[in-house]
Amino acid sequence: MVRKKGTIPRCKSFDRRTDAVAWAAQLEAEANRAGMVGDASLPHRVTLGDVMLRYRDQRSPNKRGARSEQARLTAMARRSVAQCTLAKLTSSQIATYRDERLQEVAPATVLRELSLMRTALEVATTEWGIPLPHNPVAPVRRPTVRNERSRRVHRDEEARLLEACEAGRRSNWMKPILILAIETAMRRSEMLALTWADVDLINRTAYVRRSKNGDARDIPLSRRAVKALQGVRRLQVDRGAFESSCGDFESEHGHFVFPFTASAIRLSFERIRTRARCSNLHFHDLRREAVTRFIERGLNLIEAAHISGHRDVRMLRRYVVPQVSTLLVKLDARDPSPA
Secondary structure, eight states: OBOOTTSOOBOOOOSSHHHHHHHHHHHHHHHHHHSSOOOTTHHHHOBHHHHHHHHHHHTGGGSTTHHHHHHHHHHHTTSGGGGSBTTTOOHHHHHHHHHHHHTTSOHHHHHHHHHHHHHHHHHHHHTSOOOOSSOTTTTSOOOOOOOOOOOOOOHHHHHHHHHHHTTSTTHHHHHHHHHHHHHHOOOHHHHHTOBGGGEETTTTEEEESSOTTSOOEEEEOOHHHHHHHHHHHHHHHHTTTTTOOOTTTEETTEEBSSOOOHHHHHHHHHHHHHHHTOTTOOTTHHHHHHHHHHHHTTOOHHHHHHHHTOSOHHHHTTTOOOOHHHHHHHHHHHOOSOO
């Protein structure tokens, strides 16, 4: 029996004294660390779905990707494994869930779901007072994710993409978005969060207030990028966007450069890609193309990482996909032997 003033007494029977001593020591350690011992009946009453929904309502709203994470948790709470109480939840059940999901979605999606499930259970144990002897998700083998891409945007494909923009209703917007992506390596979310207060066309810089990794950075703008942004600004002035008080055009930092949602950009890009006949091309491939062009223009990895926002140069290497023809030109230029 474990007693601690101000908490509910806990008792349990064991066949061996060593097991009882280990159990009591674990509870006492948890009590000293958290100041309480959880209600032993909670794991028998609380389901995995209850934990995920509580995590969705209390923790997800504080994250940058709150909307997508909340939708993911809501969908996970509808699965059959979510109806199991925490007391009866086993690693075998989690493994079965993993295998079923691998038949439906990509391994990267399953990996995100397992990580989210594990985090929610850890919070339930350490902060919500739901005692669990161990996290059943922890020992489950994670699916192997092989999502490295080497797709580049060739010059003729870039021309076709920009030409295809002219045939669409959003041609005045998508063309500068594609140009800015190729010239700056900015993520789609970073471009959509960009306001005119963040853009200095005279000094040719753009300020990203918050990137995927949470850091802010200044991005140099090429002449081509400046020209594209100048066209967007003229278009907004002509349409009276700066005189409008519409919430779609402005944020707390000023008017958005591109007042669209991520879904709108994704759908527009898919239509442009189809018209341009560029198969197997993702919007994020434009970022890889931009980073590779930085290196081909003579920037070193540190300089390219400063523009792209990569903290780890090793991660940046995944984005650099030089063409063999470019490497041959450089090798020939440095070859001391006669032709």
